[in-house]
Amino acid sequence: MLLEAIILYCLKQIDRERTINSIYHLLLGKPSIQTIQDAHLYGLERFYALYKTLDKRSFAEQVKQLNENSYIEHVSHEHFVVTVKGKTMLEKFDLAKYYWNGMKFHQIDSAFFERLLLFIQVWTNAKNHNFRYIPIVENPKTLHWAKRLFHREPKNYDVRLKQLYEELVRIFDKLPPIYPEMFIRQITTAEKIGLTFEQLANALKKPVSDIRLLHMNYVHFMLEELSAYPKQYPLLSSFVQGLNDATNETTLTNSANITLSYIKRGFPLAEIAKRRKLKLNTIYDHIVEIALHDDNFPIEPFVSREKQDEIFKAAEKLKTRKLKLIKEAVGEDIDYFQIRLALTKRHRSNGEKR
Amino acid sequence: MSDYLTKQLQRYFRYDSFRPGQKEIIGDVLKGCDVLGILPTGSGKSLCYQLPSRLLSDLTVVVSPLISLMVDQVRETKAFHFKEVAALHSLLSYEERTDILTNLHRYKIVYLSPELLQNRQIIGALKKRKVSLFVIDEAHCISQWGHDFRPDYLRLKLAIDLLGNPPLLALSGTVTAEIEQDILEQLERPAMKVHRYPLEQKNIALVVEKLKRNKTKDERLVEILRQKDVPTIIYFSSKQRAEETARLLKEQLPDREIAYYHGDLDPESRLKIQQQFLYDQVEIICATSAFGMGINKPNIRLVIHYHMPPDKESFIQEIGRAARDGKESVSILLFEEGDQQLPFKLIESELPTEQEIRKFLDFLYILHERNEPLPKDYVHVSEMLHIHETKIKLLKFHFETHGIIEDNKVCFDEASWKRTMAKIRQLIDARKRVKQKNVMNMLHYVHSEHCLRQELYKGFQRRTETEKANCCSVCGLSLPDVFKRMDETKKPKTHPEKSWKQRLAKLLEVGE
Numbered sequence: 001m002l003l004e005a006i007i008l009y010c011l012k013q014i015d016r017e018r019t020i021n022s023i024y025h026l027l028l029g030k031p032s033i034q035t036i037q038d039a040h041l042y043g044l045e046r047f048y049a050l051y052k053t054l055d056k057r058s059f060a061e062q063v064k065q066l067n068e069n070s071y072i073e074h075v076s077h078e079h080f081v082v083t084v085k086g087k088t089m090l091e092k093f094d095l096a097k098y099y100w101n102g103m104k105f106h107q108i109d110s111a112f113f114e115r116l117l118l119f120i121q122v123w124t125n126a127k128n129h130n131f132r133y134i135p136i137v138e139n140p141k142t143l144h145w146a147k148r149l150f151h152r153e154p155k156n157y158d159v160r161l162k163q164l165y166e167e168l169v170r171i172f173d174k175l176p177p178i179y180p181e182m183f184i185r186q187i188t189t190a191e192k193i194g195l196t197f198e199q200l201a202n203a204l205k206k207p208v209s210d211i212r213l214l215h216m217n218y219v220h221f222m223l224e225e226l227s228a229y230p231k232q233y234p235l236l237s238s239f240v241q242g243l244n245d246a247t248n249e250t251t252l253t254n255s256a257n258i259t260l261s262y263i264k265r266g267f268p269l270a271e272i273a274k275r276r277k278l279k280l281n282t283i284y285d286h287i288v289e290i291a292l293h294d295d296n297f298p299i300e301p302f303v304s305r306e307k308q309d310e311i312f313k314a315a316e317k318l319k320t321r322k323l324k325l326i327k328e329a330v331g332e333d334i335d336y337f338q339i340r341l342a343l344t345k346r347h348r349s350n351g352e353k354r
Numbered sequence: 355m356s357d358y359l360t361k362q363l364q365r366y367f368r369y370d371s372f373r374p375g376q377k378e379i380i381g382d383v384l385k386g387c388d389v390l391g392i393l394p395t396g397s398g399k400s401l402c403y404q405l406p407s408r409l410l411s412d413l414t415v416v417v418s419p420l421i422s423l424m425v426d427q428v429r430e431t432k433a434f435h436f437k438e439v440a441a442l443h444s445l446l447s448y449e450e451r452t453d454i455l456t457n458l459h460r461y462k463i464v465y466l467s468p469e470l471l472q473n474r475q476i477i478g479a480l481k482k483r484k485v486s487l488f489v490i491d492e493a494h495c496i497s498q499w500g501h502d503f504r505p506d507y508l509r510l511k512l513a514i515d516l517l518g519n520p521p522l523l524a525l526s527g528t529v530t531a532e533i534e535q536d537i538l539e540q541l542e543r544p545a546m547k548v549h550r551y552p553l554e555q556k557n558i559a560l561v562v563e564k565l566k567r568n569k570t571k572d573e574r575l576v577e578i579l580r581q582k583d584v585p586t587i588i589y590f591s592s593k594q595r596a597e598e599t600a601r602l603l604k605e606q607l608p609d610r611e612i613a614y615y616h617g618d619l620d621p622e623s624r625l626k627i628q629q630q631f632l633y634d635q636v637e638i639i640c641a642t643s644a645f646g647m648g649i650n651k652p653n654i655r656l657v658i659h660y661h662m663p664p665d666k667e668s669f670i671q672e673i674g675r676a677a678r679d680g681k682e683s684v685s686i687l688l689f690e691e692g693d694q695q696l697p698f699k700l701i702e703s704e705l706p707t708e709q710e711i712r713k714f715l716d717f718l719y720i721l722h723e724r725n726e727p728l729p730k731d732y733v734h735v736s737e738m739l740h741i742h743e744t745k746i747k748l749l750k751f752h753f754e755t756h757g758i759i760e761d762n763k764v765c766f767d768e769a770s771w772k773r774t775m776a777k778i779r780q781l782i783d784a785r786k787r788v789k790q791k792n793v794m795n796m797l798h799y800v801h802s803e804h805c806l807r808q809e810l811y812k813g814f815q816r817r818t819e820t821e822k823a824n825c826c827s828v829c830g831l832s833l834p835d836v837f838k839r840m841d842e843t844k845k846p847k848t849h850p851e852k853s854w855k856q857r858l859a860k861l862l863e864v865g866e
Contacts, residue, residue, distance in 0.1 A: 053620075120862065127863055132433050134629060138621070158864075165864045169855055180854040189861045193630045196623040199613070202604075 003062055003209040004071075005093035006047060011072060012082045012090065013042040017322045019078035024059045027051040029106050031253070033289045039103060040292060041321045041343060049106035050216055051209075058209070099221040100213075108243040109219050114142045115239045117187060117194070119164070122146050124190040127157045136188040145242070160235065167233045171222055178204070179218040182211070252293055259286040269302075284337040291344040299345055303338040310334065311342040359405075366408050367434065373398045375551040379523070380405055383487065388522040388546040390493065390537060394553045395527040395674040396650070400427060403489045403523055404436065407462045410486035414463045415517075417471070418491040419504055421445055422617075422624075423647045424465040430650070431463070441465040442476065458483040468506035471513035485520040490541075493524035494667070497536040498785065500529075501665040501792050505751035511541060522546070527674070528553060528667040530813040552815045553670055557677040558657075558685055559836055560806040560826040562799070565690040571660060572599065574688060576606045579638065582837040583610070584655035585631070586638045589672055591661040591696060593618060593642055599660065600640040607638075615641040643668060652679035655840055659687040664697045665792035666799060666810060682824070684836055689800050694793070701789045705782050706745040711775070713739055714749050722764040730762065752778050805829050 010023045018038060025035045029049020039048045063080070066072045071086035082090070118137045125133055135143060153160075172180040185203060188194040197215070201208040223240070230237040252260065255278075262272040269287070273280045291297050303311075307330075314329040315321065326339050359377055363369050372380075379391045379402045393399050407414035418424045424441045431439045438461045440454045458464070458479055470476050494500040496507040514522065524537060524546070538546050565574060579586065590596040593616040600614035613627050613636045630636040632651050639645060643663070654676040663669045669687075677683035706714070717739060721728060728750070729735055736743040753759045756774040802809040806826035825831060852860075859865070 124861070124863055131435070134429050134433050134625070136626065136629070138625070161862045162864045165859055165862045168858060172854070177854060180858065184854055184857055184861065187861065188626075188629075190863075191861065193626055193633050193635055196626050198623065 001207065001210055002093070002213045003051070003207075004066060005090060005095060006050070006213070007062060007066060008071060008082055008086050008090045009095055010042075010044055010047060011080055012087070013044055014038070016075050016079045016081050017320060018042075020063055020080055021078065024054070024056065027054050027059075029102065033285045033292075036103075036292060037288060037340065037344065045103035046100045048102035050100055050102040051212060052106075052110070053212070054209075062209075098217050099224060100217055101220050101224065102216075105220050105223045108240060109216065109223065111139075111142065111243050112223060112240055113219050114139055115145060116236075118142055118146045119149075119239070121188045121190075122150055123157050123161055123164075126150070126154070127161065128190045130190060136194065163235045167236050170232065171225055171236070172218075174225070175218060175221060178214070179221075182215065183218065186215075252289060253286075255282075256286040256289045259283055260290050263287075263290075281337075284340075287337075288340050288344060291341055299341050303334075303341050307334055307338060308342045308345060311339050315343070362409060363405060366405065366436070367401070373401075375549060376401055379549050382547050382549070383521065383523050384409060386521050388541075388543045390524045390526075390529075390534065390546050390548045392526055392529050392534070392548070392550045392553075394551065394555060395671050396678045397551070399491075399525050399527070400431075402525060403487060404431065404463065406487055406523075408436075412484040412486040413458065413461065413480065414487045414489060415480060415485050416463060416465045416489040416491055417468050417507075417510060418465050419468065419495050419502075419507070420647065421467060422644065423491075424467065426647065426649070428465060436462075438462040439465070442470055443467040444469065455479045468504065468510065471506075471509060477513060477516050481517055485517050488514055488517065488520045488522050490522065490524040493526045493537055494529050494533055496540045497533045498781075499536055499788055500533050501667040501789075503785070505748055508540065508751075508755075514541075528670050528814060532813075550815075552811075553674075554807065554811050554815060555674060555677055557680055558673055558683050559824055559831050560673075560810065561684060561686045561831065561833060562802075562806060562827055563686060563688050564800075565688060571688050571690060572602060575599070575658065575660070576603065578656075578658065578686065578833075579603065579607060579610070581834070582656070582840060583637065583842045584840055585634065585651065585653055586656040586658065587646065587654060587672075587675060588638065588640050588658045588660055589645075589663070590640060590642055591663070591700075595660070596640040596642055603638065603640070610638055611636045612638045612640070615639055615645045617642065617644040643672065646672065646675045649675070650678065651675070653681070654678070655681075655683045657683070657685050659685070662687065662689060662693050662697065662796055662800060664700065664789065664796065666795050666813075667792075669796065669799070670810065670814070682836060682839060684833070686833075687800065694797055697793045697796070698790065701786060701793070703742075704744070704789075705786055706741065706749055708779075710739075710741050710745060711749065711778065711782075713741065714746070715771070715775070718753070718758065718764045719766070722766045727762045728759060728764065749778070752781065802828060 006027070007023055010026065011020070014022065022035070022038055025032070026039055026044060026047055027050055029035075029052055036048070039045050063072075066086070067074070067080070069085075070083055071089055072080040072082055075081050114137045118135060121133070121136050125131070135146075137143065168180075168183075172183065182200060182204070185200055186194045195203065197208055197211050201211045204211065206214075222236070226233055226237050226240055258276065259272055262275070267275070269283050270280060272278075273283045276283075287299075287302060291299055299308075310330050311326060311334065314326050318325050318329060320326065321343065323336055323339050327334070327336060330339070359380060360371065363372060374397070375391065375393050376398055379389055379393075382389045383402070383406045391399070391402055393402075403414055403416060416427075418427070421441075421443045424443060428439050428441045440461050440463075442451060442454055442464060444467060446454075454461075454464070455476065456479075464480075466476075490496070490507075490510060492502070495502050495504040496510065497503060514520070522541065522543060524541065526537075529537070529550075534548060534550075538544055538548075563574065565571060575588070588596075588599070590599065596616055597614045600612050603610070603612050611630075613630065615624065615627050619627070627636065627639070628645075628649055631639055632649070634653075657673045657676045659669070659672070663672065673685040676685065717735075718728070732743050732746050732750075735741075736746050739746070750759060753774070756770070756777065758765060758771065758774055799806060799809050806828050824836070827833075
């Protein structure tokens with residue numbers, strides 16, 4: 001149900017300017033600059049990479065259901081529009097009350113949760129002097145992290161478990177009870193193995209997709225809370241340390257980073273493309289990516305103030321974010337790259353996120 | 355020597371004594387002999403190389419046919435604080451593989467899937483590290499007359515030569531005398547020392563139930579499960595049926611914890627469900643044959659076969675997952691008229707048909723004309739030709755052994771192609787006959803009018819020994835009596851009425 005509502009919301013936002021597949025890529029968190037820029041253009045940042053395990057077939061099935069129930073209808077082969085019935089249905093779901101923030105947390109959410117799960121398994125087993133068990137998390141990085149942490153204070157389990165309990169209570173007290181209920185069933189301790197998403201869905205009598213999205217909701221809430229009040233949660237905050245932070249420059253793709261270093265040294269774009277043996281269009285993609293990442297990155301060297309204004313005006317007038325329509329409405333001296341780059345800026349100056 | 359070995363066993367694995375066969379096999383391995391060990395599943399086969407690997411100076415290489423089995427074994431070995439183990443297989447990323455290969459000196463045991471033994475880089479790295487012992491797990495896979503022949507296993511001999519002929523240890527759970535001979539021949543080690551131990555597990559009572567028209571398998575299944583609440587595996591030959599039945603059982607038996615398991619589950623769920631079963635959180639597992647390998651749960655009391663397995667070897671392995679703690683357990687095979695058709699149909703669909711062979715040949719001919727190499731990716735070829743991957747693998751293997759494919763290049767010569775075609779047809783027919791015979795043997799078990807135990811272990815061991823009354827449904831076993839003697843699973847008490855805070859405190863073991 002939640003997944004259906006999210007698809008409806010996204011369709012409403014892109015308003016037939018993008019294909020249905022663009023929503024699939026969004027939920028999956030496809031790392032292409034097109035998908036990331038679209039997320040910004042249509043105010044869908046919070047849904048980026050929200051459902052990393054979504055498979056194409058179930059997505060297609062959801063879309064089919066929405067279509068059969070007349071919540072959406074075809075406008076072309078790959079494009080859908082939300083019907084009046086669909087809009088009414090969407091209003092019933094108050095999506096604004098959820099804490100999802102995929103664009104901000106997609107690089108750390110799974111790793112953070114893995115650390116939390118493994119911490120509980122390792123420390124409760126240590127308390128029982130049990131050292132022969134199979135770790136529930138298989139990611140070697142997480143295992144390595146837990147090992148180092150454990151060897152630093154192998155006898156301190158009582159204090160740490162108490163601390164973890166207190167911090168978890170503090171955080172879950174701010175959420176409706178379904179979330180701690182889920183969490184309790186998901187964790188693996190010395191006594192029991194956590195449930196799979198499917199088992200959890202059976203236990204709580206909800207569809208698996210809802211469970212996954214509710215799971216993301218409380219994980220993102222925790223991450224937001226930890227970044228806002230780190231001092232209140234010293235232990236949980238330490239779980240986030242060392243994980244890639246999405247606001248950090250290092251999360252630019254490696255290739256874009258190299259391009260950035262050339263720009264900083266003053267190379268013209270054509271020269272960078274030549275030296276790096278890349279197409280000029282690839283360098284353009286990098287510039288857009290950098291501009292999306294860094295609010296202070298100056299775009300004026302590539303598209304002047306006047307041209308930016310011309311692009312904004314055309315976009316406002318046509319009420320569109322379709323590059324092709326904007327291109328037809330502006331002067332011939334403005335190219336697609338400049339339109340894309342200017343649009344990253346507009347999104348910023350508006351300051352609206354949702 | 356013997357005291358020394360026991361001491362090492364205590365030192366490294368904290369066991370007090372060996373299980374039957376282990377000490378004899380390990381003794382011969384440490385003397386540098388080539389050994390074939392035939393031990394029942396669950397009798398600690400892996401210890402036969404794990405302990406030597408601790409005592410030998412260089413590396414122990416273990417070839418294993420299934421990646422999932424390998425991963426389970428590495429996991430379990432690590433849980434025993436034996437961390438110097440790694441697995442090399444095709445699912446690793448390039449970085450992971452390189453990391454293991456450049457750090458081979460860190461490991462004592464490296465598990466390897468057989469296809470990687472063709473990789474020169476890997477052979478080179480292993481040679482540099484020096485191999486003290488070469489272990490072939492599931493050694494019956496090398497025999498074309500066996501139930502589980504894997505073409506990749508025929509390449510082992512070459513790899514062993516390239517590694518400078520280290521001592522061999524071949525291990526299997528189920529090998530008839532015929533296949534034993536074939537293993538020695540394929541490995542070209544006629545002097546190999548064979549250690550054979552009885553496969554029969556006396557604690558497992560054997561029951562075959564033939565259902566009449568008035569009752570379905572599902573109804574009977576529910577009846578049996580209602581009678582006794584014990585850790586149970588139910589085997590199916592189809593993933594879909596396993597899932598459906600799990601759903602049905604959940605409705606009929608709402609107070610039991612039931613899960614399903616098959617190869618399509620994601621790795622995280624697979625690991626969790628295995629572990630839940632070990633922790634007695636899940637009591638009944640509806641599974642395909644993918645479940646159970648590498649799982650050491652001591653107290654499985656009941657193994658039910660909803661579908662008949664395709665051969666006695668698989669059946670013996672699957673029922674052998676019960677009674678690892680030595681306590682009384684039961685195998686029940688449910689059979690209804692018509693069941694015999696499914697395994698025969700599967701055989702037809704597993705082996706390439708005449709038409710498929712021709713299609714593959716046409717494809718090779720086109721490649722030859724265009725002077726193009728054979729794509730390395732099986733999946734790609736499989737999708738292009740609409741022929742199942744395992745069949746492509748088999749065909750490619752045979753064309754390679756007959757020189758039609760060399761280094762992925764197609765060599766054309768009309769006469770030799772014709773000869774090869776005839777040979778391949780013969781081989782496929784022979785393989786088909788082996789499989790059909792295996793199904794027939796399984797059917798003999800189902801329909802046996804004398805002792806099931808004798809029928810089942812015929813060909814694997816000379817004598818069987820069990821008290822008549824507890825032997826099998828032909829010898830007069832009474833299922834209710836056996837059930838009566840079994841302990842029920844102790845269920846952890848749940849307190850759902852407590853608040854989440856109280857439950858969390860209990861789980862994290864902090865007093866509130």
